[in-house]
Amino acid sequence: MVVARKRFYDEDDKDNDVEINQETIGTYFGCNVFDDSTMKARLPKHTYIALRRTIDEGEPLDLSIAEVVANAMKDWAIERGATHYTHWFQPMTGVTAEKHESFITPTKDGKVIMEFSGKELVKGEPDASSFPSGGLRATFEARGYTAWDCTSPAFLKEDSSGVTLCIPTAFCSYTGEALDQKTPLLRSMEALSKQAMRVVKLFNNTNATKVISTVGAEQEYFLIDKKYYKQREDIIFTGRTLFGAKPPKDQEMESHYYGRIEERVAEFMKELDIELWKIGVPAKTKHNEAAPAQFELASVFTSANVATDHNQLIMETMRKVANRYGLACLLHEKPFAGVNGSGKHNNWSMATDNGENLLKPGKTPYENARFLLFISAVIKAIDDYADLLRVSAAIPGNDHRLGGNEAPPAIVSIFLGEVLTDVLDKIGNGDIIDFRKKELLKTGVSTMPPLPKDLSDRNRTSPFAFTGNKFEFRMVPSSGSIAMPNTVLNTIVADVLSQIADRLEKADDFDEEVQKIIKAIVKKHKRVIFNGNGYSDEWIEEAKRRGLKNTPSTVDAIPALISEKSINLFEKHKVFTRRELESRYEIALEGYINVINIEALTMIDMAKKQILPASIKYQRQIAESINEVKNTGIEIDLGEEAEILREVSGLISDFNKEIRNLEKNIMDAKNISEDLYKKASYYKDVVFVQMEKLRYIGDKLESIVDEKLWPMPVYSDMLFNLDYSI
Numbered sequence: 001m002v003v004a005r006k007r008f009y010d011e012d013d014k015d016n017d018v019e020i021n022q023e024t025i026g027t028y029f030g031c032n033v034f035d036d037s038t039m040k041a042r043l044p045k046h047t048y049i050a051l052r053r054t055i056d057e058g059e060p061l062d063l064s065i066a067e068v069v070a071n072a073m074k075d076w077a078i079e080r081g082a083t084h085y086t087h088w089f090q091p092m093t094g095v096t097a098e099k100h101e102s103f104i105t106p107t108k109d110g111k112v113i114m115e116f117s118g119k120e121l122v123k124g125e126p127d128a129s130s131f132p133s134g135g136l137r138a139t140f141e142a143r144g145y146t147a148w149d150c151t152s153p154a155f156l157k158e159d160s161s162g163v164t165l166c167i168p169t170a171f172c173s174y175t176g177e178a179l180d181q182k183t184p185l186l187r188s189m190e191a192l193s194k195q196a197m198r199v200v201k202l203f204n205n206t207n208a209t210k211v212i213s214t215v216g217a218e219q220e221y222f223l224i225d226k227k228y229y230k231q232r233e234d235i236i237f238t239g240r241t242l243f244g245a246k247p248p249k250d251q252e253m254e255s256h257y258y259g260r261i262e263e264r265v266a267e268f269m270k271e272l273d274i275e276l277w278k279i280g281v282p283a284k285t286k287h288n289e290a291a292p293a294q295f296e297l298a299s300v301f302t303s304a305n306v307a308t309d310h311n312q313l314i315m316e317t318m319r320k321v322a323n324r325y326g327l328a329c330l331l332h333e334k335p336f337a338g339v340n341g342s343g344k345h346n347n348w349s350m351a352t353d354n355g356e357n358l359l360k361p362g363k364t365p366y367e368n369a370r371f372l373l374f375i376s377a378v379i380k381a382i383d384d385y386a387d388l389l390r391v392s393a394a395i396p397g398n399d400h401r402l403g404g405n406e407a408p409p410a411i412v413s414i415f416l417g418e419v420l421t422d423v424l425d426k427i428g429n430g431d432i433i434d435f436r437k438k439e440l441l442k443t444g445v446s447t448m449p450p451l452p453k454d455l456s457d458r459n460r461t462s463p464f465a466f467t468g469n470k471f472e473f474r475m476v477p478s479s480g481s482i483a484m485p486n487t488v489l490n491t492i493v494a495d496v497l498s499q500i501a502d503r504l505e506k507a508d509d510f511d512e513e514v515q516k517i518i519k520a521i522v523k524k525h526k527r528v529i530f531n532g533n534g535y536s537d538e539w540i541e542e543a544k545r546r547g548l549k550n551t552p553s554t555v556d557a558i559p560a561l562i563s564e565k566s567i568n569l570f571e572k573h574k575v576f577t578r579r580e581l582e583s584r585y586e587i588a589l590e591g592y593i594n595v596i597n598i599e600a601l602t603m604i605d606m607a608k609k610q611i612l613p614a615s616i617k618y619q620r621q622i623a624e625s626i627n628e629v630k631n632t633g634i635e636i637d638l639g640e641e642a643e644i645l646r647e648v649s650g651l652i653s654d655f656n657k658e659i660r661n662l663e664k665n666i667m668d669a670k671n672i673s674e675d676l677y678k679k680a681s682y683y684k685d686v687v688f689v690q691m692e693k694l695r696y697i698g699d700k701l702e703s704i705v706d707e708k709l710w711p712m713p714v715y716s717d718m719l720f721n722l723d724y725s726i
Contacts, residue, residue, distance in 0.1 A: 025277065032080065032156035033280035034073055042072040055151050056353075057209070058190075066118030066148075073154060074103060074116035077165040080156055085116060085165040087124035087146035090181040091131040092587050094395075094480050096312050097171075099124070100164060121167065122148050131171075131179060144179060146171050149186065152306050155279045159320070168309055177580050181483035184575050185305055188490035189213055191573035195494040196350060196358065198501035202510065203370045208352035213490050215307035215349075216470075218298040219314050220289055220342035220478050222330040223265060225721055228713040229328035233610075234602050238595070239332035239479065240397070242603045242691070243611065245699040246338045247716040257290045262722050265295065268325045272297070275317050281310045291340035292719040301347070304486045311344070311482050327722075331479040334400035336715060341401030342478035348489050349470035350374065360469035369514050372427070376521040377500060378471065379414060379424075381492040382464060383528040385569070386412035386549060387560035389464070392488040393475035394557040394588070396595040401477070402552060408463035408474045410552040411543045413530040415462035421529055427515070428522030461534030491575050498573075554592055555684045559677070561585045589676040593669075596683040600666055600691055607659050610711040611698050612652070618705045619648045644704075651701050658694040665690050 040048055047068045053059045077085070086098040103114040124146035131144075146169035154167045171180035178184050189212070196211035229235055234242040261269065269286050276283040282300035289296045297318075299310055315331055322329040334341040350358040358374045382389060389412050402410045416424070463475045476485050500517055507513035527546040532539060543550060551557045560566060562585045570576035576584075622645045629641075665687045672679045702710060 028274075029277045030280040032158070032278045034076060034154040035280060036153075038076060039069075039072075042076060043069065051150065061122070061150065063118050063122070066122050068118075070116050070118045070121035073121065073165065074114065077156060077163070078103065078114055081158075081163040082156055082165045083162055085120075085167060087148075087169040088166040089146050089169045089171040090308070090312060090481060090483065091171060091179060092181065092584070093131065096316065097131070098164075098166065100161075124169065144171060144173055149182060149305065151186075151303070152309050153280065157279070177577065177583070181481045181487075182305060182308065184580070185308060185483045185487045185490075187575045188487040188494070188573070189304055191494040191575055192350070192490040192497075195497040195501060195573075199370075199373070199497055199504065200352060200358070202501070202504050205352065205354075205356070207354045208356070210353050211358065212351050212353060213304040213348065213486065214301045214351050214470075215304045215482065215486055216299060216301040216347040217307055217311045217314075217476075217482050218285075218296055218345040218347070219311065219318075220294065220296045220344065221318060222291070222294050222335050222342065223268070223322060223327045223722060224293060224330065224718040226323070226326045226328050228718045228721070231713050232718075233606055233712075234599075235328070235330065235335065237602045238599045239330060240335045240400070241337065241715075242599060243606060243695055243698045243702065243712075244337060244715050245702040247714070247719065257288060259288045261286075261288060264325060264327075265722055268321060268327060269295075269297075271324070272317060272321045275321055276314060279313060279317075281313055281317075283314070289340065289342075291336070293722060294340055294342065301349070304348075304490065308481065308483045308486065315479075333395075333397035333477045333479060336719065337400075339719070343401065343474060344476040344478050344480070344482060346473040346476045346482050346485050347467070347470045348473060348486065350493075357469050359466075359471070369511070369518075372424070372518055373500065373514055374497075375416075375420070375466070376424070376518045377496045378493055379528060380521045380525050381489075381496045382412060382414055383525040384496070385488070385492040385566075386528070387551070387557070387563070388488050388492060388566055388569075389473075389485075390475070390549070390551050391557040391560045391588075392485040393473075393477060393480075394554040395477050395480050396554055396592050397479055398475070398477040399552060399554055402475065408461055409534050409539065409550070410475075411534070411540070411548050411550045412463055412475075412528070413534070413543070413548065414471075414528050415465035415531055416529055417466065418531060420466065421531060424518070424522045424529075425526075427518050428526065430519065462530070463534070487575065491570060491573055494573055495569055553684055555589070555677070555680045558585060558588045558592075558680075561588065586676060589680045592680045593676070593683055596688055596691075597666065597669070600662055600687055603691055603694055604659060604662060604666075606712075607655065607694065607698060611701060612655065612659075614709045614711045615648065615652050615655070615701050615705055618709050619645065619652060621706070621709075622648065648701075648704060651697055651704070655694070655697045655701065658690065658697060662687070662690045662694055 039051065043051065047065055050059075050062065050065045051069060054061045054065075074085075082103070084100040084102050086100045088096060088098050091097050101120075103116055105113050105115040107113055125144070149168045149170055152168040154165060157164045157166050168182075170178070170183040170186065172183060173179050178187075192213050193210045197208065200208055200211060224235075232241065234240065273283050273286070276299075282302070283297055284300050285296070285298040287296055288294070297314060299307070299314065301307070302310065318329045318331070331342065333343065349360075352358065358370070359378075361368055361371045390410065402408065463473070465472045465474065473485055473489065476482060503517060504510060504513055527548065530539065530543075540550060561581050567576075567578050567581055570581060571578065622641065626641050626645065669679065669682050669687055672682055702714065707714070
């Protein structure tokens with residue numbers, strides 16, 4: 001039996017121990033979730049059936065049904081210690097929000113009873129004015145609504161405040177616009193289902209009633225000791241190091257990836273699994289990532305909206321559990337310059353409600369017309385709407401990551417692998433495709449049998465790679481929500497499928513029309529398929545020749561949100577209105593401005609109050625040492641010491657000059673007009689560039705100044721001290 005210990009919480013608190021074995025896992029997995037089995041056990045049969053119809057078929061939920069569900073949910077939650085409930089939603093901040101309400105209702109005799117109505121379950125009313133709205137709401141227009149998403153199960157959150165019933169909800173304004181990440185995602189799932197079903201039915205699938213976009217997200221993250229975190233103002237305020245010289249060793253030995261997990265981290269991971277399993281998050285895979293102190297957790301596939309909820313819970317729980325072990329969890333895309341960045345590999349697919357994965361090839365994929373048609377639809381969608389896919393993964397932190405160290409470039413392309421690419425090439429050229437037996441991969445080890453070879457190898461440099469029965473969107477940032485990337489994926493594929501369905505529904509010869517569609521798509525959109533090394537300089541030039549955009553900056557990506565092409569797409573499929581897109585355009589630009597401004601102000605604060613004083617003190621020590629030697633009267637050549645003093649003095653002078661330049665840049669930025677794009681561009685082209693100049697000198701000073709004088713933990717401290725010996 002294995003025991004997970006909250007070692008850094010209280011060494012002697014045996015009540016915090018959790019026993020793990022085969023029997024107990026099955027008992028407590030989902031124990032804090034009001035899931036299907038719980039509903040079936042606690043709801044009257046007719047109520048359960050009615051609720052399932054709402055969940056499965058989208059039928060409107062009658063308030064009388066909601067009353068019964070609310071009462072059962074309340075009783076279940078109270079039995080498990082809950083005193084409060086909250087509508088748990090995902091505003092456009094990238095994190096979750098909640099307003100807690102107690103179950104108590106006063107009675108005439110001065111007592112209280114525990115009540116929870118169907119109305120309270122279905123709708124909440126949080127203040128909408130203080131969340132990002134991009135002009136959809138003003139301070140004096142505060143009303144907003146949360147609406148129950150019954151397709152994502154309610155759960156209990158346990159923390160120091162007690163037990164709270166969390167009800168996943170959508171969040172909209174008084175005038176009906178979406179103020180959150182979830183509402184557009186749910187709309188996009190409906191759009192994809194509608195258009196995909198038109199095609200599925202044409203292939204004689206009469207059993208399926210809807211198509212579900214499925215997602216499995218891989219979450220990368222860093223762990224550092226909390227005592228170092230508390231001494232780094234930059235990490236506290238911005239999530240990343242704004243100063244930091246490269247250590248003598250980082251990841252060049254490639255020994256951390258899949259390596260032995262340190263005991264302290266292993267205990268953290270064990271407790272993280274337990275916490276996630278209790279709230280129904282199917283945490284599956286955990287391992288060391290490429291960089292020192294970097295790790296990954298992956299969960300099992302589920303529907304896109306539930307996967308989005310789960311990923312938010314994963315990030316929140318990581319931070320909470322890390323704190324118990326004296327650790328800080330860093331989710332920024334590039335917390336340490338020069339080493340591997342963190343992403344969130346978004347594995348996306350489509351499946352019918354009767355279990356058919358539409359992106360899974362059959363035993364003879366060359367003859368699998370439906371598979372090839374859906375693959376072709378994705379290819380066309382990615383090429384037609386590459387700018388939207390890029391902006392869906394655009395946040396300031398990702399600008400540091402894209403283009404190297406295990407991250408894909410900022411050029412959107414698709415990896416299919418040689419076999420599948422060859423098949424599509426033949427179709428595009430009008431060649432006859434011969435059936436081939438599935439290749440076998442020989443291992444060269446006599447004790448191992450031959451293994452079926454996948455249709456493709458894996459390409460870690462591709463931003464959008466086919467991996468056998470799904471596409472892995474590797475551009476997604478580690479700290480952000482996966483809602484927008486999947487909203488875009490669902491919508492752009494839905495749009496292409498609607499075009500395909502329009503043609504097939506009118507076709508005289510269905511099989512011939514399928515071949516024509518695939519052939520036309522391959523010929524026109526082959527440029528987006530690239531199976532080579534996405535990190536190479538040659539690919540950047542090749543992509544340019546193909547006409548593929550390279551958009552390394554978030555600021556340059558953002559305008560794609562409000563192009564007429566994008567507005568027409570989202571309005572056609574009822575995912576976003578023009579006003580909702582314009583609001584997100586403003587929010588994205590404001591977010592970029594705020595992030596860079598906070599980083600710049602933090603750099604100035606650290607430079608003035610920490611780095612300059614330490615450097616001047618070191619300068620003084622060298623000068624005093626030289627003077628002491630001179631005062632002895634002994635003839636000694638002090639050329640080397642004098643050179644060090646000149647170097648330090650020169651760097652201090654340059655550092656001070658760059659501080660003043662950055663201060664001026666920030667003041668100039670504040671005087672820029674109300675044009676958000678112009679202001680964001682100034683922060684990108686001037687302020688951020690100046691920050692890099694300041695960092696360069698600061699990092700040189702770190703490499704020279706006596707380590708005993710340096711005022712903050714350095715990279716080697718943070719990246720290589722996760723055991724118990726510290």
